[in-house]
Amino acid sequence: MDRIPILRMGSFLLVTIQVDMHDQLAMTLQDDLSAKISETSAKGVLIDISALDVVDSFIGRMIGMISGLSRIMDAETVVVGMQPAVAITLVELGLTLSGVSTALDVERGMKLLRERVQSQ
Amino acid sequence: MSILKPATIDAIKHHQSALLDGWIANLQQGGSLSDNRISRDDVSRQAKEFLALLVSASVAGDVADLARTEWSESRQFLETLSRSRAMQGFDSHHTAHFIFSLKRPLFDLLQKTYASDPMALSAELWAISELLDTLGMHTIRAFQKSREEVIRRQQEELLELSTPVVKLWDGVLALPMIGTLDSQRTQVVMESLLQRIVETGSDIAIIDITGVPTVDTLVAQHLLKTVTAIRLMGADCIISGIRPQIAQTIVHLGLDLGGIVTKANLADALALALKRSGLSVTRAE
């Protein structure tokens, strides 16, 4: 079964979604990620969605869920690289991901994560 | 269902060059050949080409139904012709004249062919007349469509021209909006702002609405949506230059600007943006 790889960078986890997501893949990612956070005691999770050209309510909700889940497990989540068309569509759909932190790209996302973790 | 008599088709086939001469003479009379936007050779070539298509299509069958496949080449030819006429700036009258000029020579030919058979003559005249009318209508429709496309494209170009996204500082973009905002324009403007944020990697976008006289519910909602979309992308947005009337409208409409940073003018917004970027402006002494 295909899986989305989760890379470890120091105390952070990096997930780059590069395939057209279907629901099962999203569910698996959620499970894998929470397992990995607990296994590595990661302090932050960075999800790069710059390659996604569609984010529907299911995927949007999954992102929100991952963010909430990591917070409970003491890890910050930052979503980076959302395409303009995807952002406009999500807003129109009524999904504003209000609890989720965002950044323009991976570099800025990492910087944001480091700041967050340091301020804790 | 209406099929031309074999005698008619034969007559057209055998007198193609005479028909073409008659047609071109008619086009000339109508002034279609003395226009410097299109050369005489081009018109003659188009007439010749179309006549050939017409002959092969009418041999194949029904002349009453242009939707049939045997007419597809003729239709396409006329559509291309209409499009190029529209691009060259001709009017619909001129464009349709191309087809209607063929009526006279065809009628003359039919009269000669059926000189001794008035019944057949009237039947064939009717069929040919109907065919040419339909072709003419098709030409006008295609012309209209091309014009609409031209207008649409111009509107889009105009929209893009009227929405400059400017870079104020490294990482700071500004969108000075001027004039009345309708919902379509707002949408296009916002999209180009979002696109530029990605292209330039800017963390802060300032939407300045000093030049906007009024804002209705729909436009206000678009503004709010844009701010949210910018946040989703990972950048921040500041709205500056909200006039008193607009502030009142927003409050009256009960729109929630909560969480949106607003500043009285563009200068204040830029100052805030610089501060957030960790920069400060001091007088050089």
Add this chain to the structure above:
Amino acid sequence: MSTPRSGTYAIRSEQDVVLGRQAVRKLAQECGLRLVDQTKLVTAVSELARNAVIYGGGGDMDWTIVEEGARKGVQLVFRDTGPGIADLKQAMTDGWTSGTGLGLGLAGAKRLVDQFEIQSAPGQGTRVTITKWN
């Protein structure tokens, strides 16, 4: 007088939802939809196709390229023979869900397209028609 083009895709599984999205993306590009409109349409497809798989037990998506004057658009019909929806008005409200944690689907999809029409009755399946113009 150009001939309208049309076809049908089967939507039985999650994989079909992904394939349906990709197919509609191509159609939208052919019709000259701007990127944002393409994305909105494809997202609506994702919502409706998922509904057809999860609630309708699988269905079909008919597509047609439609024209009106100089405008072109994509029209899609999602058909399923599932249990149908008893209260359409309720199903069209934001955030409504039948209990599996999905929702937003119908109301959200409606906001993403130019035309939206839904027919459904208990036991008679659901049929949603959407159109997006360029």
